[in-house]
Every structure is written in structure tokens, then in C-alpha cells.
Amino acid sequence: MTTRPGPRERLLDAARDLTYTQGVHVGVDAILKQANVARRSLYQHFGGKDGLIAEVLRADVGEARYRQVMDEAGDDPRRRVLAIFDELEKITTRPSFRGCRYTSAELALTDPAHPAHAEVRAYKDGLHQLFTTELTRHGHPDPSLGADQLLVLVDGALAHAVTRPDSHPALAARAMAELVLDRAPQP
Amino acid sequence: MTTRPGPRERLLDAARDLTYTQGVHVGVDAILKQANVARRSLYQHFGGKDGLIAEVLRADVGEARYRQVMDEAGDDPRRRVLAIFDELEKITTRPSFRGCRYTSAELALTDPAHPAHAEVRAYKDGLHQLFTTELTRHGHPDPSLGADQLLVLVDGALAHAVTRPDSHPALAARAMAELVLDRAPQP
Numbered sequence: 001m002t003t004r005p006g007p008r009e010r011l012l013d014a015a016r017d018l019t020y021t022q023g024v025h026v027g028v029d030a031i032l033k034q035a036n037v038a039r040r041s042l043y044q045h046f047g048g049k050d051g052l053i054a055e056v057l058r059a060d061v062g063e064a065r066y067r068q069v070m071d072e073a074g075d076d077p078r079r080r081v082l083a084i085f086d087e088l089e090k091i092t093t094r095p096s097f098r099g100c101r102y103t104s105a106e107l108a109l110t111d112p113a114h115p116a117h118a119e120v121r122a123y124k125d126g127l128h129q130l131f132t133t134e135l136t137r138h139g140h141p142d143p144s145l146g147a148d149q150l151l152v153l154v155d156g157a158l159a160h161a162v163t164r165p166d167s168h169p170a171l172a173a174r175a176m177a178e179l180v181l182d183r184a185p186q187p
Numbered sequence: 188m189t190t191r192p193g194p195r196e197r198l199l200d201a202a203r204d205l206t207y208t209q210g211v212h213v214g215v216d217a218i219l220k221q222a223n224v225a226r227r228s229l230y231q232h233f234g235g236k237d238g239l240i241a242e243v244l245r246a247d248v249g250e251a252r253y254r255q256v257m258d259e260a261g262d263d264p265r266r267r268v269l270a271i272f273d274e275l276e277k278i279t280t281r282p283s284f285r286g287c288r289y290t291s292a293e294l295a296l297t298d299p300a301h302p303a304h305a306e307v308r309a310y311k312d313g314l315h316q317l318f319t320t321e322l323t324r325h326g327h328p329d330p331s332l333g334a335d336q337l338l339v340l341v342d343g344a345l346a347h348a349v350t351r352p353d354s355h356p357a358l359a360a361r362a363m364a365e366l367v368l369d370r371a372p373q374p
Binding site: 021022025052098099100102103104106107108110117120121124125145148149151152153154155156157158159160162163164167168169172173175176179180183 | 203208308312349
């Protein structure tokens, strides 16, 4: 027996789905309808649509998914980093792929005061820390710079794949990630 | 003496400006107001807002600007390619920078039938050809793959800079572009 999710969870689910397929400018009414929730619940739980959008990004499983992919690849930092690009190749070649949720939100929300921007920043900073840790273990001469480079590759693969998926940008990025990793002193 | 631009040019100017600062979901009325043009002109010249958005992307000077930056860097293909990343560092650190116009449009227009998608694709394919030409001249062992890699770096620098400009992603991308170029057989 499963319990039906409450209004808060239903709002998050509907917003997660609709903002990905239709963009963050999707109407509030469409979200309320899909969630089958009254407008007052939106305000009670999130203070309004902006708060809901920010919470979708904060609560997203993106970083946890990166950790999971790395952990499934074992303990070797080089294999753990490259596993991310293998995963990106899978994600970016799915028919349902519509780009990176965080980049899309960041670009579409042109008001710098929108609360979603802080969530996008926190997410990217989290990934930077994740990569820095792996590159440090790998013996990279400049783990923070290397992590910046890996983030450019991740964002580049995700952004480019929306327009030219047939060029397999995640594989192109993977080959460059190998070059970044090979800057590490060899054992 | 300068001639005042006609309605077509005023519509393009207003749309170019407003879609960049406010996104492609900016209202038609705001575009008409800034262009100081009647609604019927929009339909006469572009068939509607979708046609205007597509024309802004088609007519954009992006690729010409890349060519110009390369030409100013001289004849050496390595220097010509790296000059692009020096230019990206300038662009992405300007306070007015709000991301790549093409990526933003591609992500925001979730209707696959929107005419803008073909323009974005044509633009990226044009850049791919531009880079392929330089890498061929440079003696790169796989110019088409190398061009795919450079495009991932360009899109990655532009996408990542919106969120973490202080990490100077264009410089991180430049260092990787050097690694891509160094795959070429040395003379």
C-alpha cells in the first residue's frame, strides 16, 4: 500500500516535470492543474511560483546522481571522473533530453533577484567540490583548476547536445577529460 | 545625415535587444513598443513573432564576429583558434553578459517545430565548419572531431560563465583548446 503524496510533494513533482519539458516560464495554472492542488497550497508551502522553482532546483537529485555514478565506477579517481561522461553520453542521446535543467533555468530567469540563481550556483559549486576531491586524490597538480575544466566540459556537452546530439558531444568531452586527467603526475 | 531605419530593421533591433536581456519569451507588445512599429508590420515582414525570433538568430553577426577575431589574429591556425577563447574571456566577463543567445533560445523554445531551431543548428554547423577548416590547415589528425571538441569548449565556457563567471571558464576552455590543438602532428 502506498500513501498518496501530499500537496507539497505533488507541487514539486509537477513543477519538476513541467519546467523541464516546457521551461520555467510554464504557467502557474498548468502546475496547479497537474499537481491537483489549490493555489493557496502553493503560497503556503513555497510563498509563490518563484519559491517553488527555486525549491525544485534545490531539491533536485542532480548531485546525488553524480555521486552514485562515481561510486558505481569504483574507487579509482580517473575511472570515477570518466564515468560521469559515459553517463552524460547516455543522458544526452535520450529522446527526452532537453538540456541541463540548471542551465536552462539560469538563462531563462533574466531577473538577477530570482531565488533560483542561488540554487544553481550552489549546485555548480557542489559539483566543483566533487571534482576537486577526485582530482586531489588523483594527484592532479591543480585540482581546483582541473575541476573548473571538467565543469566546462560537463556544461559544454549538455549545452551542445541540445543542438547537435548527433555529434556526441559527451564523447568529445570525455576525450578532453582524459587529457585533463593525464596532467596528473603518473604513479 | 543618417536615414532612420525602416520598420523591418527596427523590429530586428528591438527583438535582438529584448530577447537577449529578457529572453525569447518577452512579449510581442514590448517589442512593438521599443521598435515603435505597428503590429501589422510584424506580420507583413516576419509572419509573426516566431518568424521574427528566427530571423534575429539567422541575421545575427555571431559567425562573422568569429571570422573577424580569427582574421585579426593573423594566419597561423593555432593562434586563430586560441584568439576565439581570448575573445570569449572578454565577452563572458562583461557585466552585460547573459549567456549565449543561441543556447538560450534553443533551451527556451521547447516546441521542436519553432523555426528558430533550424537557425541555431545552421549557426553551430557553420562554426563547426569554421573550426574544421582551421584544424585541417593545422594538420590535426581528425579535424571534424577536433572541431566538435572546440564547440563543446565554446558552449561550455559560455554556459558555465553565466553561473560561475569568477572561475573564468573561457580561460579554462582555452587551456583545453591548446591540448586539442597539440594533438596535431608538429612540423
